Amino acid sequence: MLDDKKLLDQLEKILQEAVVKNDLKKLQKIIHHDFNYTDEFGTTYDCLADLQARNAVVPKLESLEVLSRDVKFFDNVAVVNCHELRIGTLDGKPFEANYFVSRIWKKKSRWCLLSVTLSRL
Numbered sequence: 001m002l003d004d005k006k007l008l009d010q011l012e013k014i015l016q017e018a019v020v021k022n023d024l025k026k027l028q029k030i031i032h033h034d035f036n037y038t039d040e041f042g043t044t045y046d047c048l049a050d051l052q053a054r055n056a057v058v059p060k061l062e063s064l065e066v067l068s069r070d071v072k073f074f075d076n077v078a079v080v081n082c083h084e085l086r087i088g089t090l091d092g093k094p095f096e097a098n099y100f101v102s103r104i105w106k107k108k109s110r111w112c113l114l115s116v117t118l119s120r121l
Helices: 004-021 024-030 048-052
Strands: 031-038 059-073 076-090 092-108 113-120
Touching: 004 024, 004 059, 004 076, 004 092, 004 113, 024 031, 024 113
Parallel strands: 031 113
Antiparallel strands: 059 076, 076 092, 092 113
16 A cells, blocks of 8 residues: 555646646546635636636646655645646747646545645746
8 A cells, every 4th residue: 555655646646647638537536626726826716617617717738847846744634835847828828937836635535636826936
C-alpha cells in the first residue's frame, strides 16, 4: 500500500496531465464536489462545472512544468505549493508564464482536491 506522500505525488501527476489534456473525466475523479478555484485575476469558481462553463476565460495549456514543489501534511490535509511554467493560449492568444500555485487536498476515504489558487509571478 502506498503511503500518503507517494499517493499524493501520483495524484499530482494525474492532475497535471488532466489539466493539460483538459480531461474532465479524470478531473472529476480527483476533485471534491465542493471544489474551489481562484484564478490569477482573483475570480473564484465554486465547482468544476462552473469553471468549465466559463471556458472562454480558462487557459488552454499545451504544457505545464513543475519547477519546484513543496508538500506539507497536516493530519488529513495536504498543502501543495508549486512554482510552475505554463505554456498555452488564453482568449486565443499565446502565453508563457511562471505561476505560483497552491493546492489543498483532503483525505477522508481517499485524497481529493479541495482548492486551487493561482498567481502569476
